[in-house]
Amino acid sequence: MTKLVYFAWVRERIGKGEEEIDLPASVRTGGDLLAYLKTLGEDYAHALEHEKVIRIAINQEHVEHDEPILDAREIALFPPMTGG
Amino acid sequence: MTKLVYFAWVRERIGKGEEEIDLPASVRTGGDLLAYLKTLGEDYAHALEHEKVIRIAINQEHVEHDEPILDAREIALFPPMTGG
Amino acid sequence: MTGDVPVVVRVQTEDFDAAAEAARLAAGRRDAGAVVTFTGLCRDEGGRLSALELEHYPGMAEAEIGRICRKAVERFSLLGITAIHRVGKIAPGENIVLVIALAPHRHAAFDGASFVMDFLKTSAPFWKKEHFADGSEGGWVDAKESDDRAREAWS
Amino acid sequence: MTGDVPVVVRVQTEDFDAAAEAARLAAGRRDAGAVVTFTGLCRDEGGRLSALELEHYPGMAEAEIGRICRKAVERFSLLGITAIHRVGKIAPGENIVLVIALAPHRHAAFDGASFVMDFLKTSAPFWKKEHFADGSEGGWVDAKESDDRAREAWS
Numbered sequence: 001m002t003k004l005v006y007f008a009w010v011r012e013r014i015g016k017g018e019e020e021i022d023l024p025a026s027v028r029t030g031g032d033l034l035a036y037l038k039t040l041g042e043d044y045a046h047a048l049e050h051e052k053v054i055r056i057a058i059n060q061e062h063v064e065h066d067e068p069i070l071d072a073r074e075i076a077l078f079p080p081m082t083g084g
Numbered sequence: 085m086t087k088l089v090y091f092a093w094v095r096e097r098i099g100k101g102e103e104e105i106d107l108p109a110s111v112r113t114g115g116d117l118l119a120y121l122k123t124l125g126e127d128y129a130h131a132l133e134h135e136k137v138i139r140i141a142i143n144q145e146h147v148e149h150d151e152p153i154l155d156a157r158e159i160a161l162f163p164p165m166t167g168g
Numbered sequence: 169m170t171g172d173v174p175v176v177v178r179v180q181t182e183d184f185d186a187a188a189e190a191a192r193l194a195a196g197r198r199d200a201g202a203v204v205t206f207t208g209l210c211r212d213e214g215g216r217l218s219a220l221e222l223e224h225y226p227g228m229a230e231a232e233i234g235r236i237c238r239k240a241v242e243r244f245s246l247l248g249i250t251a252i253h254r255v256g257k258i259a260p261g262e263n264i265v266l267v268i269a270l271a272p273h274r275h276a277a278f279d280g281a282s283f284v285m286d287f288l289k290t291s292a293p294f295w296k297k298e299h300f301a302d303g304s305e306g307g308w309v310d311a312k313e314s315d316d317r318a319r320e321a322w323s
Numbered sequence: 324m325t326g327d328v329p330v331v332v333r334v335q336t337e338d339f340d341a342a343a344e345a346a347r348l349a350a351g352r353r354d355a356g357a358v359v360t361f362t363g364l365c366r367d368e369g370g371r372l373s374a375l376e377l378e379h380y381p382g383m384a385e386a387e388i389g390r391i392c393r394k395a396v397e398r399f400s401l402l403g404i405t406a407i408h409r410v411g412k413i414a415p416g417e418n419i420v421l422v423i424a425l426a427p428h429r430h431a432a433f434d435g436a437s438f439v440m441d442f443l444k445t446s447a448p449f450w451k452k453e454h455f456a457d458g459s460e461g462g463w464v465d466a467k468e469s470d471d472r473a474r475e476a477w478s
Contacts, residue, residue, distance in 0.1 A: 083294025167449025187342030
């Protein structure tokens with residue numbers, strides 16, 4: 001099981017802040033994860049519609065979409081940041 | 085009579101902070117003033133030895149050495165500034 | 169070596185006291201010549217806005233700001249840095265973020281604080297939602313390209 | 324138009340309260356998004372220095388800082404600026420100079436404060452004399468070429 005966490009409008013559109021999920025072995029990178037989640041329903045498809053905009057963090061560090069997710073304990077998906 | 089004021093090591097070398105002085109008509113610019121003052125004694129000559137380093141302000145505004153001093157009420161001579 | 173340099177990072181709902189933080193950072197130091205304090209405030213955008221709501225990624229927000237601060241310490245040889253970011257609902261005129269950089273000379277302190285803000289804006293996991301003065305809930309604030317450019321100017 | 328923008332300039336022997344000055348400058352504003360506060364401190368230069376003695380040209384010092392501040396307001400569209408410079412004997416760790424710039428956005432506030440400091444250093448009539456820890460009176464601090472270059476970088 002992998003813990004997924006969502007923030008801002010990604011969280012709002014998916015309709016939850018976090019979940020534990022069993023990822024198929026074919027999901028090797030952050031990009032694979034986005035593609036897989038989009039198959040789980042309309043909410044996911046809407047939230048992750050513009051894939052390139054979605055930022056991914058593994059174990060609380062930013063990663064590129066093509067980086068392997070390997071043994072990630074926690075994967076976060078969120079929009080571009082607007083703090084400060 | 086023109087009021088001259090001196091600061092920092094210019095003041096220390098001349099030995100006074102200010103004085104009123106009758107300038108000869110030949111003293112037309114700040115540069116002329118420096119040359120004239122250097123004839124007034126060793127203290128002045130020492131203070132103003134490196135003419136290019138000396139900053140000049142007329143009526144409390146910076147001026148270049150070649151600017152006319154005209155009807156200056158107050159002329160200030162001082163070293164490069166080191167505040168802040 | 170950033171090991172000995174004080175790096176203070178906090179994410180909190182309550183307001184901060186910029187003066188107290190700066191005093192704490194500079195306390196007892198005789199080698200610091202410059203302190204630059206940046207405070208980010210909530211604007212009302214010409215009366216349109218009643219509040220900003222700040223969401224963050226707990227844990228990563230602190231970690232990411234810490235990484236940015238340590239990079240700044242290294243790059244500008246800072247003597248210390250403090251970064252505090254508020255979350256929750258913030259009204260116009262209120263504080264959002266504080267960055268304080270301590271250095272021997274002024275340019276390092278200015279650059280340090282500015283660097284931290286530019287990276288914090290674009291890589292620390294915080295998101296702003298607008299609440300409008302007419303009572304309606306606005307949308308999420310869009311990221312600005314100008315912020316990306318500001319960050320890239322440091323590389 | 325800098326007419327409506329608050330520009331506060333003071334030269335004084337007593338210490339200043341950076342937080343109180345910043346609060347005064349930003350009080351009641353809902354259009355300001357950024358405050359940058361620069362504080363210049365007296366360093367002990369590795370234990371060598373016991374004090375700096377600051378001399379100024381009364382009248383011109385205030386006038387020149389005012390001119391610099393108004394230029395900064397104009398150039399960076401600042402919402403307000405405060406500049407306070409201390410004179411007299413100042414011990415290591417104590418405050419020397421304060422510049423606070425208020426702006427809608429952070430880069431203007433950073434640039435405004437930094438611009439004022441770069442020009443203040445090179446064109447406001449203040450001079451520093453060093454007093455050494457061993458009791459001897461040091462000399463006048465030399466102007467730095469790096470300060471001239473910093474000023475010229477703005478033109």
